[in-house]
Amino acid sequence: MNLTLRVWRQAGPAAAGAMREYRAEGISPDMSFLEMLDVVNEGLIAKGDEPIAFDHDCREGICGMCGMMINGAAHGPQRLTTACQLHMRSFSDGETITIEPWRATAFPVLKDLVVDRSAFDRIIQAGGFISAPTGSAVDGNAIPIPKLDADDAMDAAACIGCGACVAACPNASASLFTAAKISHLGSLPQGQPERSRRALAMVAQMDLESFGGCSLFGECMEACPKGISIDTINTMHRDFLFASATKRDVKEWSGGA
């Protein structure tokens, strides 16, 4: 396959960026999207040019490192698929592919297609701990959990924090990410003691990071490589409203004083 790539190039966080055109020649349809970029980068390095910087790690769709806007869609045209698991057979020979970094105030571009997603880490940090005993593992069925609750928690826990939800959202909202994290622990008995505190703190941090609000466009759910449902956002709103109304856990939040 021979392709034309239009790629966002930006030398550093403060540098001005621009779209640049590259040729990708002799690409196998069985290559992943990142392997195709590797081939292009080898060519660039051989010519003495700066290779295209992009984030990646596991390349098997579970780490959440890779992610880019491919032809106007987060992670490209295939549903439930990260950029590393997207294969070139999803494109046609001779196609022009537009590749851009995630765009959000909260995700500043570091270089080319690499963005800083530390804002997600700070939302997770704001969530704090759960009151689980440490030490040796608890017996598997010591705490009975209804199957459907376990399923809900597992579905939400599938979030890999790639940031596609923010990238695809017209508001650049992190609602799906934050909601997945809130409803993951909120669905389980172990997550109950800090449930209200967690909802308030994570939503507060999400706002602090300059993400937009949720308009329920639904674009995040479509972009999510793990298929996390916007039903989690409903749960986040419910937990936030309940916590705001009852002020439960706020005492504990301030250290029990």
Next chain:
Amino acid sequence: MLSFWQSSVGKKAAMGLTGLIVVGFVLVHMAGNLQFFVGPSKFNEYSHLLRHTLIELTWIVRLVLLAAIAVHITAAWQLTQRAKAARPVGYERRDAQVSTYASRAMRWGGVYLLVFIVYHILHFTTGTLHPAYDEAQAYGNVVIGFSSLWVSLFYLGAMALLSLHLYHGTWACLRSLGLAKPSSNPLERRIALIVAIVVPAGFSLLPLSVLLGIVR
């Protein structure tokens, strides 16, 4: 309360609650309007009931609606500014994948509806912008008001946008308030579809029947 309002989730909940109040109002308003088809005396009587007999109740409803719309618009404005600030550098290409046209029309459609509401009050409530307003003749006011093609078209345009606003809004307000049940075929989606069809259709019957000469 302040921290609640400052939160984006709190603002959405406020928009959801105020939106729900207005959804309730448009349902009642539309049902009340249908008395137009019973005849002039019934419709004038209904107008008299709201403007004189139940005037205290009418004022309570007006004030609640005014407050609801003020909160709704303030939150919408602030959330729009927030969304703009959240992505100052746009994409060269971002294709909408699944979002409905209705959801994308919420902001500008809302502005159109605001202009419409102001005009509508000056047209049929105060009569300021009505060519031959007579407070006692609500039926006649409607017939005269809608015999202007441009006025009727403006009303019908507003009803098309109201339909879009209700389709996304009725669904979204229940979700913003955390009232939805997880489902692949959500109940609130079906409720929203019915509201978005029935309410604007009921309202539109008045200008349409006048324009088509069915009612004189």
